[in-house]
Amino acid sequence: MQAGPPAAPTRAAGSDHGWLDRVTGLAVRVLGASSACAVLDPAVRRPGTASELTGPAQVPPVPAALADLATRTAAPVVIADAAADSRVADQPAVVSRDVGACLAVPLLREGTAPLGALCVLDREARAWSEHEVAVLVHLAAIIVADLDLAAASADHEDDRLVRELAVEAAGVGIFDWDLGTGVLNLDERLVEIFGRERGSFRGTVEEFEQLIHPEDRAGVQQAFQEAIASCGQYAAEYRTIHPGGAVRWVTARGRALAGPEGVAVRVLGAAYDTTAVQDGEARLARVLETMPTAFFQLSPDWRFSYANAEAGRMLDTPREEMVGGVIWELFPEAVGSTFETHYRDAMSSGRPATFDAYYPPPLDAWYEVRAWPHPDGLSVYFNDITSRRLSDQLLDQTLRRSELLAGVSATLTDTLDAEEAVARLARVVVPELADWCVVTLVEDRPGDWQQQLRDVGWWHADPEQRQLVDQYASRRLPALTEGSFIARALASPDPVVVDAGAAEAVSGVLRPGPASDLLQELAPDSLVVVRLPGRRRTVGLVSAFRGPERGPFSDDDQRTLREIASRAGLAIDNARLYGEQRDLAEGLQRSLLTEPPQTRSLDIAVRYESAGQAAQVGGDWYDAFVQRDGGTVVVIGDVVGHDVAAAAAMGQIRSVLRGIAVHAGEPPAEVLRGVDQAMETLALGTTATAVVARFDAEPTDGLTMLRWSNAGHPPPMLVDPDGTVTVLQSQEPDLLLGLDPGAQRDETFIGLPSGSTVVLFTDGLVERRGQDIDDGLLQLQDQLVELRAHEQDPDPLCAELLRRLVPDRREDDVALVAVRVV
DSSP states (O other): OOOOTTSOOSSOSSGGGHHHHHHHHHHHHHHTOSEEEEEEOTTOOOTTOHHHHTSSOOOOHHHHHHHHHHHHHTSOEEESOGGGOTTTTTSHHHHTTSOOEEEEEEOOOTTSOOOEEEEEEESSOOOOOHHHHHHHHHHHHHHHHHHHHHHHOTTOOHHHHHHHHHHHHTSEEEEEEETTTOOEEEOHHHHHHTTOOTTOOOOOHHHHHHTBOGGGHHHHHHHHHHHHHHTOEEEEEEEEEOTTSOEEEEEEEEEEEEOTTSSEEEEEEEEEEOHHHHHHHHHHHHHHHHSSSEEEEEOTTSBEEEEOHHHHHHTTSOHHHHBTSBHHHHOGGGTTSHHHHHHHHHHHHOOOEEEEEEEOTTTOEEEEEEEEEETTEEEEEEEEOHHHHHHHHHHHHHHHHHHHHHHHHHHHHTOOOHHHHHHHHHHHHTTTTOSEEEEEEEOOOSSOTTTTEEEEEEEESSGGGHHHHHHHHHHHHHHBOTTSHHHHHHHOSSOEEEOSOHHHHHHTTBOSSHHHHHHHHHOOOEEEEEEEEOSSSEEEEEEEEEOTTTOOOOHHHHHHHHHHHHHHHHHHHHHHHHHHHHHHHHHHHHHHOOOOOOOSSEEEEEEEEOOOSSOSOOEEEEEEEEOTTSOEEEEEEEESOSSHHHHHHHHHHHHHHHHHHHHHOOOHHHHHHHHHHHHHHTTOOOOEEEEEEEEOSSOBTTBEEEEEEEESOOOOEEEOTTSOEEEOOOSSOOOOBTSOTTOOOOOEEEEEOTTOEEEEEOGGGTOBTTBOHHHHHHHHHHHHHHTTGGGSOHHHHHHHHHHHHSOSSOSSOEEEEEEEEO
């Protein structure tokens, strides 16, 4: 159906179709809407009134669009917020805010296309309930039935038609109370709703009142009286008792009509059975009362209309005091708060609101709130999340402190210079734990305790105060006395703490002079001095200060400072021991890396480069030796770790592997399996990667057979005589050594022509911080191609690869082996 100019206008122009006015008017009154409109398909004709129904009057655009939607889908169109619905949002009436909500149902006749649609409009956005949609469907059925009956009898009386069609619509009954005569007419459908037989009602108000449940009669009477007194709307919900004792709910809507003198002379309305709705509401009420979430409803004038048991408990207010009370009066702390802002915004905008907010004492709690508006006001669900907020705050604090401690470790271990590490510590402590601090290094040199101290790091959160701290740090050590807090901290394992008055307390143990004056200007209020413990002695001190605004150091602050001090002390101690360990480990490691054998069929070159500043030694190694049958075994490996222990473990694993390979003469996979078992038996307690490659002693058909097995190590690369570079991937990368003594070890083989070069390496050659190892492998391939590795001898090839690929500041050891088939 195309809705357009020839369709029915909102109100008919002639008296012949006053029936349509009545049905649309009834829709307005029953649904409490602003206007209603029946839009008919141009093909629909009502005998005797066709000209009025299809005359020149234009259907307003919004009903026309709604009717088009409803007839095309043959289903109700429900729009709660027209401005937000793309189907009608661009209509002028919606843009001008004359239409806020729409509801339309198709006029359906069985076996035919929709005849049109019945549309209801409201100026304000509103939610349409299922019950309201059902009412409009009933009224649409009345219109359809009327059109059908009109085809047979065009002269039928309009009022009679409405009542008869209500029966046919099977849902809505009509009543008509003549206030002058006192006669109350109920149509047959309404009599059935009351559980009586048709024709049994005699038309008196007294008889009608007897049909109503005794507890509800006074409310119905009052509703009628108010409607009659104001010539206004009548609305009531009440129970009726059927003869068999069954109780049914009835909802009635109507209007008192005024006579010539402006006094009500008639009450006209409709009623329908809402038992199912009431049962559902009762079930909902039981759910609301038993659920652990607090819930309440506010009327448009901000009064509590309902509150469940949990709401009363959580808000610490009896429900009987809440219901009927104004929220801003019962809870004055909410005025001007986040609660009021969100509640009023939701009510005015029609949009739901979700937020977390704190309510001060006497509730003193955090709440998670969900509020959404509806035609009857505002519904609110809320939970007390105080415990969760406290847990989140504690977790956030813990995470911040964990990040701080991690930052301490990262900052201090990034350098092996003790003085630089101590200097960095000041900026770690400030501002997270202190407003300013001074870090002192305790040096192992002749003299008394004061001569062994050196302030090497300080910082202030306020840039304008940093110069003062710099001046204070440069003058304070000579001003220290035997009773100073620094001296006390050196003599005790516990922190020295001053919770208040730190400026006066510290000045009292300083010699008079510039240091004391500068301290007064810095004006600290609280102080903590903690030692930096090394392995056997104190290596430094941290003096942390706070101003009065921040408050004293809590127990948790002091624990964190001690943890920082512990890590810093070890880092400084490690830096001092580093030189000795480096020299010892590097000597050990190089003593284990022997020169490779030279055979008539292979030319082997090896290189080892220790790491740079971060760790001079590690577990990288290479090896090359000849088995008893003349085959040459080449090994490249890497023990997890970069320290003396890794170097020592490397020496053990290298010796075990060499012994197994030489004694048993096994192929590479069996050698690795034997190493796995030996590591388990000897309880070496480490893991390692390795590639074991075996080159046969004599060529077969002009090819030297290469067999290799890979235990989680970067794959070797093969440079063919024509310059092609191939990555020698195993079928499946095996586990690292030291993880599973029963692990299956696979073996791969390939024939190598003369002039082939195999390059074996550790990850230090191809892996960098911030670079994926796959990118490093591609870079190595490119360099082998660019260097024309197939034309070079292994020794200069190794030298050039190290020059091009290894940075000056090395982060890892590098072991490299190149084997050329002669």
